[in-house]
Amino acid sequence: MEDRYRAKAIEDKWQRIWEENRTFQVTENPGKPKYYVLEMFPYPSGRIHMGHVRVYAIGDVIARFRRMKGYNVLHPMGWDAFGLPAENAAIERGIHPAKWTTENIVYMRDQLKKMGISYDWDREIATCDPEYYRWEQLVFIRMLERGLAYRKRSTVNWCPSCQTVLANEQVEGGRCWRCESEVSKRDIDGWFFKITAYADELLDGCDRLTGWPERVIAMQKNWIGRSEGAEFDLPVVGYPDLKIRVFTTRPDTGFGMTYAVLAPEHPLVDQLVTEPSEQAEVERFRAEVLKQSEQERVAEDRPKHGLRLSARVINPFSGREIPLFIADYVLMIYGTGAIMAVPGEDQRDWDFAKTHELDIIETVNRPAEWSGEAFTGDGIKINSGFLNGLTVAGAKRRAIDWLVERGLGEARVNYRLRDWGISRQRYWGAPIPVIYCNACGMVPEREENLPVVLPHDVQISGKGGSPLTTHAAFVSAACPRCGGPARRETDTMDTFVESSWYFLRYCSPRFEGGIVERDAAVYWMPVDQYIGGIEHAVLHLLYARFYTKVLRDLGLVKVDEPFNALLSQGMVVKDGAKMSKSKGNVVSDDVIRDKYGADTGRLFELFAGPPEKDLEWSDQGVEGAYRFLTRLWRFTFQHREALIAARSDFSPNDLPGDLRNLYRLIHRTIKKVTEDIESRFHFNTAIAAIMELLNALSASVQDESKREIGTPVIKAGLETIITMLYPFVPHIASELWESLDHRGGLDAVTWPQYSEAALEEEQLLIVVQVNGKVRGKITVSADVDQTRIESEALQDQKVRSFLDGKKVQKVIHVPRRLVNIVVEG
């Protein structure tokens, strides 16, 4: 053993050993409990930096800890390898996306190995591999057969910079999630996955995801946006064949409907407006709305614009004729694209009614002190005919019954969630396995022809459109049905499709008979602990849940939910901003490794705070982590020979008091560290406890007089420290373990166990309070009874000076902790 801690040599050595021994390769083993831990796989964008390392360090602690606990641990890694940056690199630097991606993978794989993350590299996958995406194409065809994948023309989000369509989930505040360009609207044909068919199941499932952070659940529920209400028809005056269908969550307010509104692009508008001058007015209004929606979309308090139509409708509740508008505050994409307006109980309708001088009828009795505008609270119904006297909830039910009885409408649930648009007009993605035949129309590719391989020989210019559209050999195809000339689909799939099932592929990554080998999936799924950034709270995590349910319904897997527990780790922040290449504040992993070693980098990130919080990078914090490892190294080096020579067994009862305290501390630390890792992921406090134990060992060895009898306790303490540090800093822990004459590394060593007997205290420190303020502390033997403790507390010198002859009203005794003496005054 060297006297100095040389991280690099140690890390190289153990990484080589792990590789040669295939230490982390696993197979299904029904004899052992399984544990599947997974970090969200990265996009191979170039280099990993210390901002990225955090999530892998967290995953590695969990993986290594679970192995020591006797689990058969699946901890795989792969690459989310399709995506735009590869194409951008091709445009900017003339490198083929495949080459760029592969080179990045090679580099990043090496970085992860150098950080000592314990992956089963035999299971590595890259989503751009045809042997990967072929299964996605097969699932696509199955989804097509069941109507879960469909093609339609629709108004979509278009990113002018990425030159492609974006899903709703990929637009953030009107901007592209990736490049932050302003997103515009476009009418385009494209492919959709029918995620709305699973809206209820995805929502209900949220409540069963008890291992997920609440805020992620809240975001998903929010995104799905279920609202219950009713849909019913408004007859149009003078048009006996026309009815306007409206959706409302407040059917109880029907009597307060004083006008109705259609979305400007509502198809009925053209039938209602026949007179040329009104038609012209409508056209002018629509153009205005279109223009304004571009600019004013983000405005705080958007004024509501509307145009009154000559047509009028009937309020079926009151039987009254009411005016009809088209207005920009009603959206075609939600509900029926038409609303009943109730200004008394809806603030938007109230605002609109005020500007257009429309009637306002209150249908809920206001509280006495109420002074607002529209009232949305609960109360007793008024001005509402047969609903009068009911509460809001009761009136809702009654109103729906009434609509149903008269055949006017029915109860109805609406969702904010919309189908997932998966078409991307880009090259570097998985081809959609569909062919357009002049005779047969749209036909899926034959299964035996899968995969539809993305052609390699393309020219990527970046000047609009996918290079696939001009790739003759790819586009021209024979119709799978009639054999006639046909054209291949040139859209590729959203890369979120690949990441919706990669966790399944890891179960049997080379399986050639399907997406996943059934037995492997049954054994490994679901993922026991998933770890990733909060930015995927709705995107990836919602898609993956949906896709898993689809695969279940296709009979391919048995689980309902892919991720049993989720840990959303915080960002790594430096100089007030998220550590990222574009912000120019990255700390390079090899600088940290060269100067301190991978273990130090890992330890710092795990110690600086709990994983779910943001972590502020601190060079001094890194120094501190390094100092701790150096101290541990030196301590081991100094006492090594004595410790190797020392006995491993000793009788705790024969130890003098202070060594028995140390022995107790060892067991207390095991308990704390185990619980902190296992149930809370509070690695920072686990590490702090280990540091305290080392501090105690250091203090103890100063006492020369106890050398003889103390060494076995020190040995037990140090070996416990080294073993428990292994998940955090595996290289130095392995090396120190070996230096203490242990063969075979730490990888197969079991996690230390604490003994309940060893935790028992002989002396208790009891806090004595007077009227809730700490006034003294007494030490008593643990077997002393309560009355004795209380009388000792009352007799304590300091305590007595506060009692000062006052009358003791009562004494509160919390066993083993404190005595609170309550006196008057």
Next chain:
RNA sequence: GCCCGGAUGGUGGAAUUGGUAGACACACGGGACUUAAAAUCCCGAGGACCCGGAAGGGUCCGUGCCGGUUCGAGUCCGGCUCCGGGCACCA
């Protein structure tokens, strides 16, 4: 506007069920070692005030703000302030 979080020393953070607030670490100050520095080791430390020659001892205040429950509140309840995040004419 609605829905989630969060606020604790100079700093990152502890305090898991209401029971000694500030563990552990960073930074800082003092000391030892050294010709000197670095490294290392030891000691100190929430704030204000008081007693004492000193070592030391004591009192009060203190977990964003106001109030409540309780013998006792960082922790529970009500009302705010500020910060972060999500959604947002979704009927």
